[in-house]
Amino acid sequence: MSRKISSLLAIAAVCVTLAPAPAFAQTPKKAPVDCEQVKCIALTFDDGPGKYAGTLLDTLKKYDAKATFFLEGQYVKSRPAFVKRMAAEGHELGNHSYSHPDFTKSEADTIRTEIQKTQDAVKKAAGVEPKLLRPPYGLADLQVSDIATEFGMPMILWTAGSEDWKTKNVEAIQKKTLEVAQPNGIILMHDWVKQTVDGMPSLIKTLQKKGYHLVTVSEVLKGEGENLQPGDIFPVPAGWEK
Numbered sequence: 001m002s003r004k005i006s007s008l009l010a011i012a013a014v015c016v017t018l019a020p021a022p023a024f025a026q027t028p029k030k031a032p033v034d035c036e037q038v039k040c041i042a043l044t045f046d047d048g049p050g051k052y053a054g055t056l057l058d059t060l061k062k063y064d065a066k067a068t069f070f071l072e073g074q075y076v077k078s079r080p081a082f083v084k085r086m087a088a089e090g091h092e093l094g095n096h097s098y099s100h101p102d103f104t105k106s107e108a109d110t111i112r113t114e115i116q117k118t119q120d121a122v123k124k125a126a127g128v129e130p131k132l133l134r135p136p137y138g139l140a141d142l143q144v145s146d147i148a149t150e151f152g153m154p155m156i157l158w159t160a161g162s163e164d165w166k167t168k169n170v171e172a173i174q175k176k177t178l179e180v181a182q183p184n185g186i187i188l189m190h191d192w193v194k195q196t197v198d199g200m201p202s203l204i205k206t207l208q209k210k211g212y213h214l215v216t217v218s219e220v221l222k223g224e225g226e227n228l229q230p231g232d233i234f235p236v237p238a239g240w241e242k
């Protein structure tokens, strides 16, 4: 090794030594869940934050579970503290319109306003902007897809529903959810349904006993090897063509 190179290396070594220790040296963080390797599932809660979001957040925290909330702007505005907590506690936030119109029956400008107002409300409440869109009722068409593209968002539907809004019964919600649970599944639920929130501790315990890690939608997408682009839809509904 020439002298010049070795002295350069010596200088580099000094620089490395003087560099401040990286932050993770002090605060060890849990390794992220790899949904390609382990069983994951994403519980998603629509139309909220609902009245019972605080209780739900307590439960999720207790069982170290993460969820995704597809928020309705009007309730973000009326219950901003829940939204702030969701973001602070590591949950994923999605946009579910401002007042829940059927986007496939709406004018383009109405759709844009519905999405933008919700982005703004979430930003104001939690300091972050949703990166995922779930159109109301899970209904989308090419116009909705084009507008999602303008906002830089893919559209996320679900692999199965808990039917909680229909049954409103703790046992029925648990039974249905366990029936449709699958690795990297995305489950539709609602945090305005009291029975969903009431049954959540035992549902989470059962899912975890079955080996599931409760993660965000983005983690499930990673596990599926999906690199969704703005305007894409997942899972792709029957009859969807782009």
Ligand SMILES: [Zn+2]
Pocket: 046, 047, 096, 100, 136, 137
């Ligand atoms: Zn909805």
